Structure formats: structure tokens, C-alpha cells
Amino acid sequence: MYGDVIMGGFGGQGIQVISQLVVEAAIRKGLEVTYLPSYGVEKRGGRTTVTVVLSDHEIGSPITNHPLCVIAMDVLALDKYQAMVAPGGSLIANTSLIPDEKIERGDISAITIRCNEEALSLGTAKVANMIALGAFLERSPILGFDDIERVMGDVFPERLHAKIPLNLKALIRGMEIAAAVPV
Amino acid sequence: MDRRLTKGNIALAEGAIQAHCRYYFGYPITPQNDIPEYLSRNLPKVGGVFIPAESEIASINMVMGAAASGKRAMTSSSGPGISLMQEALSYMAGSDIPCVVVNIMRSGPGLGGIAPTQGDYSQAVHGGGHGDYHSIVLAPASVQEMFDLTIKAFELADTYRNPAMIIADAMIGQFQEPCRLTPREPVVVPDKPWALTGCKGRAPQLLKSLYLADGEQEAHNLVMKQKYDIIRDREVMYETRHLEDAELMIVAFGTPARIAKTAIENLRARGIRAGLLRPISLFPFPVHQVHDFSIRIKKILVVEMNTGQMLRDVQISAHRDSRIFFYGRPGGGVPYPDDIEAQVVAALEEA
Amino acid sequence: MNRIFQRPASLLDRPTHFCPGCTHGIAHRLIAEAIDELGIRERTIGIPGVGCCVFLYHYFPIDVLEAPHGRAPACATGMKRAQPDKIIFAYQGDGDMAAIGTSEVIHAANRGENVTVFYINNSVYGMTGGQMAPTTLLGQQTTTSPYGRDFKSEGYPIRMAEMLATLEGVCYSTRVALHTPRHVNQARKAVIKALEMQNAEMGFSVVEMLSTCNTNWRVTPLEAIDMIENEMIPYYPLGVFKERTGKDFL
Numbered sequence: 001m002y003g004d005v006i007m008g009g010f011g012g013q014g015i016q017v018i019s020q021l022v023v024e025a026a027i028r029k030g031l032e033v034t035y036l037p038s039y040g041v042e043k044r045g046g047r048t049t050v051t052v053v054l055s056d057h058e059i060g061s062p063i064t065n066h067p068l069c070v071i072a073m074d075v076l077a078l079d080k081y082q083a084m085v086a087p088g089g090s091l092i093a094n095t096s097l098i099p100d101e102k103i104e105r106g107d108i109s110a111i112t113i114r115c116n117e118e119a120l121s122l123g124t125a126k127v128a129n130m131i132a133l134g135a136f137l138e139r140s141p142i143l144g145f146d147d148i149e150r151v152m153g154d155v156f157p158e159r160l161h162a163k164i165p166l167n168l169k170a171l172i173r174g175m176e177i178a179a180a181v182p183v
Numbered sequence: 184m185d186r187r188l189t190k191g192n193i194a195l196a197e198g199a200i201q202a203h204c205r206y207y208f209g210y211p212i213t214p215q216n217d218i219p220e221y222l223s224r225n226l227p228k229v230g231g232v233f234i235p236a237e238s239e240i241a242s243i244n245m246v247m248g249a250a251a252s253g254k255r256a257m258t259s260s261s262g263p264g265i266s267l268m269q270e271a272l273s274y275m276a277g278s279d280i281p282c283v284v285v286n287i288m289r290s291g292p293g294l295g296g297i298a299p300t301q302g303d304y305s306q307a308v309h310g311g312g313h314g315d316y317h318s319i320v321l322a323p324a325s326v327q328e329m330f331d332l333t334i335k336a337f338e339l340a341d342t343y344r345n346p347a348m349i350i351a352d353a354m355i356g357q358f359q360e361p362c363r364l365t366p367r368e369p370v371v372v373p374d375k376p377w378a379l380t381g382c383k384g385r386a387p388q389l390l391k392s393l394y395l396a397d398g399e400q401e402a403h404n405l406v407m408k409q410k411y412d413i414i415r416d417r418e419v420m421y422e423t424r425h426l427e428d429a430e431l432m433i434v435a436f437g438t439p440a441r442i443a444k445t446a447i448e449n450l451r452a453r454g455i456r457a458g459l460l461r462p463i464s465l466f467p468f469p470v471h472q473v474h475d476f477s478i479r480i481k482k483i484l485v486v487e488m489n490t491g492q493m494l495r496d497v498q499i500s501a502h503r504d505s506r507i508f509f510y511g512r513p514g515g516g517v518p519y520p521d522d523i524e525a526q527v528v529a530a531l532e533e534a
Numbered sequence: 535m536n537r538i539f540q541r542p543a544s545l546l547d548r549p550t551h552f553c554p555g556c557t558h559g560i561a562h563r564l565i566a567e568a569i570d571e572l573g574i575r576e577r578t579i580g581i582p583g584v585g586c587c588v589f590l591y592h593y594f595p596i597d598v599l600e601a602p603h604g605r606a607p608a609c610a611t612g613m614k615r616a617q618p619d620k621i622i623f624a625y626q627g628d629g630d631m632a633a634i635g636t637s638e639v640i641h642a643a644n645r646g647e648n649v650t651v652f653y654i655n656n657s658v659y660g661m662t663g664g665q666m667a668p669t670t671l672l673g674q675q676t677t678t679s680p681y682g683r684d685f686k687s688e689g690y691p692i693r694m695a696e697m698l699a700t701l702e703g704v705c706y707s708t709r710v711a712l713h714t715p716r717h718v719n720q721a722r723k724a725v726i727k728a729l730e731m732q733n734a735e736m737g738f739s740v741v742e743m744l745s746t747c748n749t750n751w752r753v754t755p756l757e758a759i760d761m762i763e764n765e766m767i768p769y770y771p772l773g774v775f776k777e778r779t780g781k782d783f784l
């Protein structure tokens with residue numbers, strides 16, 4: 001069992017949070033995990049990039065140039081990582097911030113979601129990241145909704161616990177949208 | 184066993200605390216700032232001392248003062264700061280004073296960059312400071328090893344009364360993995376009857392490295408040589424992967440070794456039998472292990488994130504009939520598994 | 535017979551390696567006397583710098599750590615933090631402290647490290663053969679200022695005791711001289727006071743001692759004494775530049 005994902009966007013889009021959820025959920029399942037955030041210079045200018053590798057075996061490389069999944073939360077992330085997606089892999093693109101015509105690859109499963117608008121329709125743009133994570137879960141053979149739900153209380157700080165139901169709703173919405181996209 | 188997602192630098196800092204290091208002195212430099220930041224928060228909680236020193240020169244000399252008192256003491260830095268520490272490291276080696284120095288490497292020369300790199304192998308392993316000495320050098324390749332090898336470094340430093348270094352590239356320092364943050368075995372700090380604690384009830388003691396009289400320094404160097412020979416004999420640490428049937432042996436440490444593991448799995452899925460020897464101790468280097476494996480495995484690919492520093496140790500160690508190939512990515516370049524796979528395939532194709 | 539003058543217990547009976555006429559030996563004696571007087575020998579640790587003072591352990595029956603050139607105040611910091619109940623002193627020359635080691639001494643003083651520095655100012659790098667130091671007087675000829683120190687090129691001699699006195703962490707900063715019995719007597723009091731203040735945990739204390747180096751000054755011992763009086767003291771005034779009276783920290 002092996003999975004990897006690169007998530008990219010800008011600071012404030014909640015990439016840290018969803019990657020943290022994925023990692024904690026995997027650890028809870030007894031899986032091996034590596035979590036590589038951007039640091040130093042890369043972090044300047046507010047970019048956030050995270051590479052997560054999950055496996056039920058020892059993990060060698062914590063980096064990959066053909067991830068099975070890319071979550072691009074804005075156009076800069078798409079430009080950088082679309083070409084890398086492994087053939088047959090998935091691209092989850094936040095088309096609230098990415099023009100549809102930029103999605104060029106035909107050999108991968110591209111899930112385009114207007115995450116910001118979908119989130120707004122649930123009441124707040126803040127859960128756009130959860131919409132994207134929902135789509136990731138729908139495609140992931142390793143993690144499911146229950147796994148994330150189980151760790152949300154630990155990953156979210158106390159003061160946000162009241163928001164957990166809303167976040168779970170956003171996850172489900174993301175899963176529904178992704179389920180409608182042919183694999 | 185409870186494993187928590189932990190950043191490499193934090194695992195190392197917590198390892199120091201668990202090793203009963205209570206004295207840390209340091210000066211900020213990326214990419215290792217998590218270490219002083221963590222220790223400034225957590226050392227006071229266990230009665231320890233953290234001093235934000237005025238320079239790396241001051242840091243390492245403060246380490247020397249605390250360590251000469253018989254306490255476990257540490258500093259950490261990166262390239263330029265480690266260069267500034269070399270004089271005092273040499274003094275400590277010459278005066279038989281144990282300490283732990285951490286180098287989360289940044290690329291160079293000069294101010295360089297902060298991307299992952301292994302450009303300080305030669306400095307750490309083949310001297311760095313002046314004079315005829317060695318530091319014990321350990322190279323973690325996982326967050327768990329950042330923790331475990333820090334404890335090990337303190338043990339080795341105390342056992343041999345010698346500076347021990349941990350060198351890691353920034354990837355190991357910055358990435359996160361689940362980590363058990365308790366020592367594998369209970370930590371024992373040995374008695375240090377040589378420490379300078381005031382001469383109450385005993386003869387005065389001295390820690391020095393100056394030997395001016397005829398033959399004194401030579402005699403001292405030969406004693407040190409004996410110590411290094413014992414270290415070479417007893418303290419080699421390494422890991423192997425799939426060498427049983429390998430037709431090519433990759434030798435790599437730190438991050439490139441991790442990436443090589445993935446490359447090896449991918450190659451084996453294609454029927455190409457590569458294996459790995461990962462030195463964990465760089466001094467002492469696994470000279471005999473490289474040699475013995477190279478008798479049967481004729482082709483060796485050394486992978487480093489520099490232009491070929493450990494390479495020379497492999498060349499010296501390997502059997503004379505070995506074919507040694509090198510793949511290096513200096514200055515912050517990090518190889519992908521693909522890159523290493525391509526190098527292996529090319530090496531195997533060569534006659 | 536009633537002895538009224540004898541070797542201090544904290545000074546070993548050894549032939550000296552210092553040149554005849556050098557006042558390093560007087561400084562040693564004063565420190566040994568103070569250690570005896572305060573009864574602290576068994577909990578005192580000395581840290582010599584690199585220079586003529588490096589053989590400290592040869593003369594003092596105390597624990598000694600040999601520091602790299604100029605770094606004794608940093609070593610003393612680490613040692614004192616590890617053993618706050620010990621008396622830690624550094625013993626540095628003017629090359630050691632006022633040239634290569636300025637950073638370490640200033641920051642140890644500024645942190646108010648509870649240690650004492652005995653600073654031997656003989657205006658040259660003695661051990662390496664009398665080269666020009668930052669403390670060398672204007673016009674003074676040395677092996678590397680053969681035409682005399684010129685402020686246009688080499689700047690002015692640096693006054694460490696005054697400079698360190700400006701730092702809040704310093705509890706005691708004074709300059710004394712070692713060339714006449716009267717001055718030695720004053721110096722004796724300063725050495726005792728510095729160690730007493732450390733014992734009382736009052737912070738960083740420094741005693742600058744104007745010292746002869748007749749060998750490298752290329753003069754006789756008697757001429758060297760005159761040079762201290764007529765050339766050094768006019769530029770390096772004696773006195774107390776800072777003295778805290780209690781634990782009156784900010």
C-alpha cells in the first residue's frame with residue numbers, strides 16, 4: 001500500500017491543516033508517513049507546498065517527481081505540479097483560482113472544483129481546503145472519511161472544535177463532487 | 184510504542200534533553216533554528232541552561248567550559264558557523280573533552296544557500312580543525328535517527344572523551360515523520376573523574392592541549408591514534424538493503440540513501456538487482472564493510488549531495504577491481520528516485 | 535623563628551619561566567595570596583588565555599582549563615553556568631583579551647557572568663615576540679611597528695577597563711599597576727575585591743594590571759618600571775571605573 005500527494009497553494013488556504021489531517025489519520029492507522037513542508041526561502045512570498053508520502057512499508061524517498069495525486073489550490077501550484085502527476089493519477093484543481101483551460105493533461109483524472117464557491121455555499125470560504133481534501137479522500141485507496149473524522153478533534157485547536165461539523169460537511173461535499181468525475 | 188509526528192530538528196533537540204544534556208549554547212543560522220528555539224523553551228523546564236551566545240566561536244567555547252566541568256553540553260549550527268567552531272573543536276579533541284556538535288548542513292562555499300546538501304562531509308570527517316585528530320561523525324537518515332543518534336553521540340563522546348558531530352542535510356532537519364521520543368535504552372551518564380570541579384580532596388587537574396617539550400606532542404598524538412583505532416574497530420554503524428544478490432551497490436548516507444531505497448525498490452520491480460550500503464557512522468567509516476561487499480559486487484554507485492566527498496572514502500575502501508561510479512548533486516540539488524535509477528541503469532550497461 | 539613573609543599556599547614552589555623583570559609573576563602571587571586569604575583554593579578553577587600566561591597550571595595548585603586564544607571568557611561562562619558554586623577566573627593578556635578576544639569578553643561582561651578576569655596589559659604580544667597589540671602606545675616601536683605606532687594607520691591604544699565599565703553586567707572594573715610596592719599593594723586589594731565580589735555573586739569583575747615586558751620592550755627591568763610610570767600610566771590612568779556596592783542590578 002503506497003500513496004503520495006503534493007499539495008500547493010498560498011498561505012492561509014489551509015494546506016497545512018489538510019495535510020496535517022492526512023498525516024495524523026495515517027499515523028492513527030499505523031501507517032508510515034513522511035511529511036515535507038516547504039521551508040526557508042521557499043516559504044517566502046507566502047507559498048505553501050507540502051509533500052506527503054503514506055505507506056504500510058518503510059518509506060524511502062520523502063520526495064517524488066511523479067506524485068499519484070496533486071492538489072493545486074491556485075494557478076501557481078498548478079503550473080508547477082500539473083506536469084508531474086503520474087499517468088493515471090489524479091489532479092485536484094481549485095478552479096475558483098485556476099482557469100479551466102489550464103487543465104491540459106488527458107492521461108490523468110482531473111477533478112476540477114470551484115472550492116471557494118462550494119465552501120461559500122456551505123456558509124464560509126474557510127472550508128475550501130476541506131472541499132479539496134474530500135475529493136482527495138474519494139480517490140484515496142488508503143484513507144477515507146472516517147479516518148479524517150477520527151483525528152479532527154486532535155488536529156484542530158480547542159477553539160475550533162465547534163466548527164468540526166461544518167468541516168465534515170465540506171469533506172462530504174468534496175467527496176460527492178469527485179465521485180461524479182470519471183476515474 | 185507511541186510515535187508522534189515530529190520534525191527532524193525537534194527530534195534531535197529532544198534527543199539531547201533525553202540524553203541528559205543540560206547545557207546548550209548557540210547562535211542562530213538557518214536551517215537549524217528549530218533546535219535552539221526548542222531548547223530555549225525546554226531546557227529551563229529541566230533545570231538546564233540555554234545561552235544565546237554572541238557568535239559560534241563563543242558558543243563552542245562555552246560548550247568547552249561546561250563540558251570541562253563534566254556536564255553534557257552541545258551546540259548546533261550550519262556551514263559558516265561550523266567553520267568558526269573548528270579551532271575550539273581541535274582544542275577539545277586535543278584536551279580529551281567530550282561534546283556534541285550538530286551541523287544541519289547548508290550549501291556553500293561562502294554564505295551559500297539553505298537547501299539540503301552534504302557539502303560538509305570532508306570538513307566533518309577529514310578534520311575541519313587543525314592538527315592530527317578526528318571527530319566522531321554520525322549521519323542520521325530519518326527523524327527517528329535524529330533522536331536516537333543524538334543520544335548515541337553523547338554516549339560515544341563521553342566514552343572516548345572526544346567531540347562527536349552529527350551531520351544532517353536540511354531535508355532530514357526539516358521534514359517530519361512519526362518518531363518515538365523515548366530512549367531505546369536507559370541513558371547512563373558515566374562518571375567523569377577527569378572533570379574540573381575544584382581540587383577539593385584530590386590533586387589539581389588540568390585539561391590542556393599544549394605540549395611543548397621534546398617528544399610530548401608526538402606521544403600525545405600516538406595515544407590519540409590508539410583511541411581512534413579502537414573507535415574504528417568498535418563503533419562502525421551502517422545499514423544494508425538487498426545486498427545479498429545485488430549486481431550493483433549504492434553507497435549513500437542521509438537523504439540520498441533514503442531516496443536510493445525507493446530507487447532500489449523501483450529497479451527491482453523492473454528486475455534490476457541493486458542494493459544499498461548506508462554508512463551511519465562516517466567516522467569511523469565502514470571501510471571493511473565496503474571492501475567486503477565490493478569483492479562480490481563489482482559495481483558501486485556513490486550518491487551524494489555534493490561533488491564527491493564520501494566518494495574518496497569509498498574509493499579507498501573498495502576492492503581494487505571495483506568499478507566505482509559517482510552521482511552528485513551539489514548546491515541544494517536533490518536527486519529524485521528516477522535520477523538514481525537512471526544512473527544505476529547506465530552503470531550496469533557500461534562494460 | 536616567626537616567619538612574616540612566605541610563599542602563598544596557592545602558589546607552587548617552581549622555577550619561573552617568566553623573563554627576569556616581568557611582572558606576570560607578581561600578578562600570579564597576588565592571585566595566589568587572594569585565594570589563600572579567601573580560603574577558596576579547592577573550589578577555584580583557573581582559565582588562562584594563550585600567551586605568556588598559558589602555563590598557569592605550572593604555578594597554581596588548582597584545576598585549570600586551557601582555553602583557545604581569546605576565548606577564556608566564553609569558557610568561563612560555560613564553566614560557571616555548569617558550576618555556579620565554583621570560583622572561576624580567566625587570566626588574559628592584552629593580545630588575548632583586547633585583540634582576538636574582544637567579542638567574548640564584552641559579551642561575558644554584558645551578560646554579567648559571575649566570573650573574574652585578570653587582564654595583564656603589557657602593551658605587546660609577549661609570547662610571540664613583542665608584536666604590536668591594540669594596546670601598544672602611540673610611537674611605541676615593536677617588531678611589527680618598527681617606525682612606532684602611528685594613529686593614522688593603527689589607531690589609538692584601547693582602554694579596556696574603561697570600556698568594560700560602561701556595561702551594566704559589570705560589578706567591578708579597575709586598573710592597577712605592578713611596578714612599585716605601593717602599586718602592588720593597591721593591586722592586591724583589587725584582586726581580593728574582585729574575587730570577593732564573585733563570591734558574593736555580584737556579576738562580572740575585571741582587574742586590568744599594567745605590566746612590564748622588558749624583554750620585548752628591549753629595555754632593562756628598571757627602565758621598564760620607569761616606562762610604566764612615565765608612559766603607560768599617563769595614557770592608562772589607574773583607578774576604579776565601576777564598583778557596585780550591593781546587588782543593585784537594574
Ligand SMILES: Cc1ncc(C[n+]2csc(CCOP(=O)(O)OP(=O)(O)O)c2C)c(N)n1
Nearest residue numbers: 584585586603627628629630658659660661
Ligand atoms: C588563533 C591564534 N592566533 C595566534 C596565536 C599565536 N599567539 C600565541 S600567544 C599570542 C599573543 C599573546 O599576547 P598577549 O595576550 O598580550 O599575552 P602576553 O604573551 O603578552 O602575556 C599570539 C598572537 C594563537 N595561539 N592562536
